[in-house]
Structure formats: C-alpha cells, structure tokens
Amino acid sequence: MVLSRDDTNPIYLQICARFKTAIAEGRLVPGDRMPSVRALASELGLSRGTINLAYQILAEEGYVEFRGAAGTFVDMRLRTPEKSGAPPPAPRGVLSEQSPNARPFQLGLPALDAFPRKTWNRLVSHCSRQLGAGQLGYPQLTGLPALRERIAAYLALSRGIACQPEQIFVTAGHRASLGLIMRALYRPDDGIWFEDPGYPVAREFLLSIRARLHPVPVDCDGLMVEAGRRLAPHARFAVVTPANQSPLGVMMSMERRTALLEWAGESQRWIIEDDYDSEYRYNRRPPLSLKAMDRGERVLFTGSFSKVLYPALRLAYLVVPQSEIETFERACRAASAGCPEFHQAVIADFMEQGYFIRHLKKMRALYADRRQLLVDVMHDVFGDRVTAISPPAGLHLAMQFQGYRAPASQIAALAQAEGFGLQPLSLWHMGPQLIDGLLLGFTNLESREMAGSLARRLKDICIAAGRERRA
Structure with a gap:
C-alpha cells in the first residue's frame, strides 16, 4: 500500500481510499479478512490509532465489519463487483441497504441507514468479552x-x-x-x-x-x-x-x-x-x-x-x-x-x-424530515390528486388518491408486483371500509432524488391500474 505525506488528504483517508479501491476491483471480496491493526501499523510505519481511525470510518460506511477477537472483515452485505472491475451502479430509487425487507415505501421498518452500528457493535463486542459460563445456560x-x-x-x-x-x-x-x-x-x-x-x-x-x-x-x-x-x-x-x-x-x-x-x-x-x-x-x-x-x-x-x-x-x-x-x-x-x-x-x-434516548431523539428529527419530504414530493408529482390523511406521527403516511379509476387495492397489487412495499388500507379493515387509500412508509427515503423517482414510478402504476380497470 503506497501512501504519500504530500497528499492533500490525511493518511487515514488515503488508507480508506486504498481499501475501497481494492474492494471495488475485486481484490478484496465480501468475507475476506482485513490485516490486523497491529500488523498494518507495523507494515506502514504508522501508529495503531491512525489504522483504527481508518477502519472505524470503513465500518461506518459499510465496507467492513468487526467480529471481536476474530478480526476485521470485508462486510458480507457488499455486492460482489462485476468482472469488468467496476462496481455495479445501484438502480435509481432502490434502497441502499441490502435487506430483503427494505422495499420502496416498506411499512414497519426503521431507517436502516441511520442505525448506530458503530456503537452497537462496540457494545456487542463488550458483551461477547464478558460472556462467561453463567450466561451459557437456559x-x-x-x-x-x-x-x-x-x-x-x-x-x-x-x-x-x-x-x-x-x-x-x-x-x-x-x-x-x-x-x-x-x-x-x-x-x-x-x-x-x-x-x-x-x-x-x-x-x-x-x-x-x-x-x-x-x-x-x-x-x-x-x-x-x-x-x-x-x-x-x-x-x-x-x-x-x-x-x-x-x-x-x-x-x-x-x-x-x-x-x-x-x-x-x-x-x-x-x-x-x-x-x-x-x-x-x-x-x-x-x-x-x-x-x-x-x-x-x-x-x-x-x-x-x-x-x-x-x-x-x-x-x-x-x-x-x-x-x-x-x-x-x-x-x-x-x-x-x-x-x-x-x-x-x-x-x-x-x-x-x-444511547437509547439519544437514538430516539435523533430518529424523531430524521423521520419528521423524511415524512415532510414524502409529502412534498408526492404533491410535486401528483398535484392535487393526492391527500395525506394521517397526522404528523408514526413511520408511514396514509394517503388518498383522487381521479384514478382503480381502487387503492388494485393500485397496491400492481405496485407490489413491481417490488413496492406499500399497502392498501383495505388490508387493515375487518368490517365495511369507509376510507380508501394507501399506506406508504417513509423511513428509508434517503434523498429527494430517491423519493421523486419512486413517486413517479407510483404515478405510472396508478395510471396503468386505471387503464386495466377500464379495459
């Protein structure tokens, strides 16, 4: 690994960049073990604190994961790059987390990108080190x-x-x-x-x-x-x-x-x-x-x-x-x-x-922003044909759609076939349904670009559902 003290980037960021390149080019693949902090510090003639800082940044960005005494490994959730050497681009409007549950507008899912994994992993490591015979029983x-x-x-x-x-x-x-x-x-x-x-x-x-x-x-x-x-x-x-x-x-x-x-x-x-x-x-x-x-x-x-x-x-x-x-x-x-x-x-x-109280406070602010982002983007894309009917609370929006021939249940069925995680209000009813609408999760909307792309796809689905019903 070649580093330069004349580079405008600090040493720890250069180390991060070298590992990211190795992962992107396939020289390091998910599951590979990273050099130990002690070994890499000795090889590069640097302090262990510098290497630790670089590894912490890589972990926070999802490139590596700490496994306690076993060492540090390339994160298994990373996609294996194509043989061309270039990492495949993420499709527009797709959630960045590689979770099978994180579908667009998925309900009941917290913001996966905002979970404090660094703190959590440190506590997991601490509890692992404290594990004794008393914790191994029923x-x-x-x-x-x-x-x-x-x-x-x-x-x-x-x-x-x-x-x-x-x-x-x-x-x-x-x-x-x-x-x-x-x-x-x-x-x-x-x-x-x-x-x-x-x-x-x-x-x-x-x-x-x-x-x-x-x-x-x-x-x-x-x-x-x-x-x-x-x-x-x-x-x-x-x-x-x-x-x-x-x-x-x-x-x-x-x-x-x-x-x-x-x-x-x-x-x-x-x-x-x-x-x-x-x-x-x-x-x-x-x-x-x-x-x-x-x-x-x-x-x-x-x-x-x-x-x-x-x-x-x-x-x-x-x-x-x-x-x-x-x-x-x-x-x-x-x-x-x-x-x-x-x-x-x-x-x-x-x-x-x-950490729990601080995490809740952070999430309240983040979700308030992401909820408003979804409201704004839906009105930008749908105009006055969409109305939010739920108050500022929770992890999803209840929305009514006007001017489309298809009921919300049919729109939802088409959207789910396209990979969306939204749900129709009809799914939540036992008796006569008084309100027709859709439930859209907003917690994992990471950007206005993502929200806009998903809203436009949903609008196309609403139009297509109306055509199917008319046919």
Whole structure:
C-alpha cells in the first residue's frame, strides 16, 4: 500500500481510499479478512490509532465489519463487483441497504441507514468479552433482570408508567406478548374489541388461535367506545393503539380513554394497550399512556424494540398488573422457553449508557424530515390528486388518491408486483371500509432524488391500474 505525506488528504483517508479501491476491483471480496491493526501499523510505519481511525470510518460506511477477537472483515452485505472491475451502479430509487425487507415505501421498518452500528457493535463486542459460563445456560423465562430494570426506568420517564421490574416480561415479539396474554387470561368464547381498521398481524394471530374478534370503528378520536358497547356488549378484552392508532395515526382523546377505562373496570375486563409508534409524534408529545392512568389494574401494556432499534432483534415486552405477576409466571413456565439473553444484555447496556434516548431523539428529527419530504414530493408529482390523511406521527403516511379509476387495492397489487412495499388500507379493515387509500412508509427515503423517482414510478402504476380497470 503506497501512501504519500504530500497528499492533500490525511493518511487515514488515503488508507480508506486504498481499501475501497481494492474492494471495488475485486481484490478484496465480501468475507475476506482485513490485516490486523497491529500488523498494518507495523507494515506502514504508522501508529495503531491512525489504522483504527481508518477502519472505524470503513465500518461506518459499510465496507467492513468487526467480529471481536476474530478480526476485521470485508462486510458480507457488499455486492460482489462485476468482472469488468467496476462496481455495479445501484438502480435509481432502490434502497441502499441490502435487506430483503427494505422495499420502496416498506411499512414497519426503521431507517436502516441511520442505525448506530458503530456503537452497537462496540457494545456487542463488550458483551461477547464478558460472556462467561453463567450466561451459557437456559435463559430466564421472564427476561434478563438488567433489561427489565432498564425498561421500567424508561417507561417511568417516557410514558408515565410506575412499575417494578418484576411486572415486566420480555418476549420474542408482539405476537409472543399477545400469546402470553391469551394463555394467562383468555377464556373460551371471550369477545375481543379490535380496532377497525387495525393491525393485521395482530388480527391474524388472534384469529389463528380462534379468538372471537369484534371490529369496532375508529374515528379522529380513536376507538369508538360507545360503538363497542353496542356492537359487542359482552366482550371481555379490547386491543387498542391509543398513542398512535394503527394505521391512521390519530391519538385517542382523553374522553375516550376515560370511557374505555370505565368500561374495563365495570366487569373486570382487560385492555391490551399496544404502544404502537408512541415514540414518533412530530408536532406534540403523546398524552399519558392508558397504563399510567389505570387505577384499577385493568391495562396490559405492550411495547417492542422492532421499530425503535431493528426488527431482527425479535424482542418485545409486556407490563402486567402487580396482582397478575404469578399468573403470568405460570403461563411463562407452561409455554415459553425464554428469549436469548445476549441481545437483551446489549440492549440493557445501550439503554443504561444513554444511547437509547439519544437514538430516539435523533430518529424523531430524521423521520419528521423524511415524512415532510414524502409529502412534498408526492404533491410535486401528483398535484392535487393526492391527500395525506394521517397526522404528523408514526413511520408511514396514509394517503388518498383522487381521479384514478382503480381502487387503492388494485393500485397496491400492481405496485407490489413491481417490488413496492406499500399497502392498501383495505388490508387493515375487518368490517365495511369507509376510507380508501394507501399506506406508504417513509423511513428509508434517503434523498429527494430517491423519493421523486419512486413517486413517479407510483404515478405510472396508478395510471396503468386505471387503464386495466377500464379495459
């Protein structure tokens, strides 16, 4: 490796450039081991700090990955270059992350390009070095104590929930939280109020275990409690997303919250509060959670790390009333093997050292910008034929399209065939559909050029769908 102190670029950037060229030309391929910091520093006559800095930059840019004591390797997610020696250009409008889930306008996916991988990898390496015989046995069924403590502290600060770590159960995702609740408390033939429109993943899971769901309409104030009383007066559960209704983004009004808590207290009913995207409101703070307002211990609070960190973790949590801890512990012993503790330990460190709060603050600002970018670009491309109907919140936009002959479901079907990740509102409905529209994720829109390219492709699809319907 030839370096020059006369070059205008500092030495560490020259090292970065040499490795990038080697990767682009195929002399280094994904999975190849990089020279150790000590060896390369000795070979070039430089300090190890200079080499470390170059490797850190390469890691942040996605060229290399650290594997603890095993060393540093060319990142496996890089595409292998063509034999011509030139790296293949990324197609216009395609997300830069090589994730099979990161489709254009994909819902439910955080910004993959903005995750603090450098910090995360350092904590992973630290936890790996601390791994001892005590961590190699079976995991604790209710979750790692350190993580339960950190979740309790975070909920007290952010959601006004006063709970003990013993009330928190760490689960393998939102469906696992629902499954634990059903095993612990659900009785055959219990009715469940379910928001309409509402989260289809939760709906399909509950239907798969033969739960009796009753769709209850949602308006600008959230779940219509009086409609629920009329439609399913004997229901024993209600599944709600009061902080950020899924998918419309509205907040449940204080009047409705009070009415729902009164309903639950009347006949020992249960409210399952899904704290869906509560972290992401861009023009105001969400009100207190239902759990924080609950004086009768009728609220079961669920949260997840999938959208605030990343989905591959498959970790969520459930907060239960103090009086029900033993009931849920029995359900855990009967049906759960616990969750792997390694990543629980990493999350606990991430939270304890203050990175979690800083990450959320950074993401709120980034998502507010990307949401506005999508609104602006859609209006530039579609004009007055498109309207955003969801408030400034969450990780997607609900939009209505006017002047196209095809319904949103047909547009969505064509778009999905073209690789888009958007969804029609009809997918989220159980009962009669009152609103027709599309749901578009904006979290991974990295530039105006990308957003514009995708919007223009979507407009072509809308026109094509109208032609198909007319034919």
